[in-house]
Amino acid sequence: MKAILEDLSMDAYVNSFRINQYSIPHFEYKWHYHPEFELTLIESGVGDRFIGDSFERFQKGDLVLIGPDLPHTWMSDKEKNNLSAAVVIQFSSHFIERFLALNEFNQLKQMLAICSQGLYFPKPSIEIIHKMANISQTKGISRISILLEIFDMLTELEYQVLASPFYQPIKNEENEWRINTVFEYMLRNSSTAMSLKDVADLIHLSESAFCKFFKRMTGKTYSDYLNEIRIGKACSLLTESDKTIAEIGFQTGFESITYFNRVFLKKKARTPSEFRKMSRNRVEVLA
Incomplete structure (x- = not known):
């Protein structure tokens, strides 16, 4: 099960960051990584979440922030899922660094510095869930503004580090x-x-x-x-x-x-x- 490098670069020619909303019978095991950050919200379904060397169960409301090049996947329990749904936001270091240069983004800068091991937010607010569920319906500056609002709210939440501090993606x-x-x-x-x-x-x-x-x-x-x-x-x-x-x-x-x-x-x-x-x-x- 070699981790697959996922190329998301072509989407950068269309939008500053990428939003995908999945609604499928179940999530298949797809062990992969990419150079972009990723924020994933599970809207429906139950199963197993793999982030680096972390193995946890997931269910509706699961919210995780993953750093660049960290292998990951979600795998549904096929016998328990009629529908698996998720909102996935992916953004590059190049995109976010424009904001991190500002003092107002110091908290976000600190959070992104440690998400290389993956961060799980056990108590996402209803407001974050609502904004992530509806961000794909917005366009232009409003879309970027909502993403920044989501980031701001994330910095106020409790989180748990997922992969162990010793874990390093295997290149050999x-x-x-x-x-x-x-x-x-x-x-x-x-x-x-x-x-x-x-x-x-x-x-x-x-x-x-x-x-x-x-x-x-x-x-x-x-x-x-x-x-x-x-x-x-x-x-x-x-x-x-x-x-x-x-x-x-x-x-x-x-x-x-x-x-x-x-x-x-x-x-x-x-x-x-x-x-x-x-x-x-x-x-x-x-x-």
């Missing part, structure tokens, strides 16, 4: 093949008992060499990243099913409920039952 083709082979295998088999040897054998490394390689490429240990995938899938089941917490823990690959609860608390800063209550309340608010 051999290493890129290796890590993507591992990621694909982990996603397909995360709910089963995967031995370290089985995964290392995929890319023809010894177990010790594999552990060093994985940590160098992702900034995380293999077991830690696997737990993140499992916790991400557990979050989906906690939100969308009535299965017990014990059932969910075993279904997502954890061998004991005690360990599941401990890992979940570490990753999400709340227990599975607290997460279930919080996520269902959020769905009701966004509905």
Whole structure:
């Protein structure tokens, strides 16, 4: 699953920045990157979000800002989606640097400097959602003005950094093949008992060499990243099913409920039952 360079440069001859609104049955896995910044709002759908080495669930209201050359994709749960919709705004460094030279844009400048790892805004305001949903209907100076208003509101929001500080987009083709082979295998088999040897054998490394390689490429240990995938899938089941917490823990690959609860608390800063209550309340608010 090599990250694909997406060429958006031709659109610059038409507009200063690009706006796409997607409304399709589901988002396909398309691991890609581009030199432009990207602000994405999910208007409908649920599934998995991949930003660098970050693996999280997404749902309606998901808002993410991605820096240049950061590999990313959204992938819908096909069996759970009748419609997946998103608004995607992409803009170049050349476009935004004209504004960042002004003192009034210092906060935005600081935010863009750290979005190279991807930023998730857990509580986007209704006003931001409305402006992003309708910006494509505007033209000329009004379109730029609305984008600047969106930027201004973003600087007032809380955010979470997505990719780890150690993550660097992989440029070496051999290493890129290796890590993507591992990621694909982990996603397909995360709910089963995967031995370290089985995964290392995929890319023809010894177990010790594999552990060093994985940590160098992702900034995380293999077991830690696997737990993140499992916790991400557990979050989906906690939100969308009535299965017990014990059932969910075993279904997502954890061998004991005690360990599941401990890992979940570490990753999400709340227990599975607290997460279930919080996520269902959020769905009701966004509905």
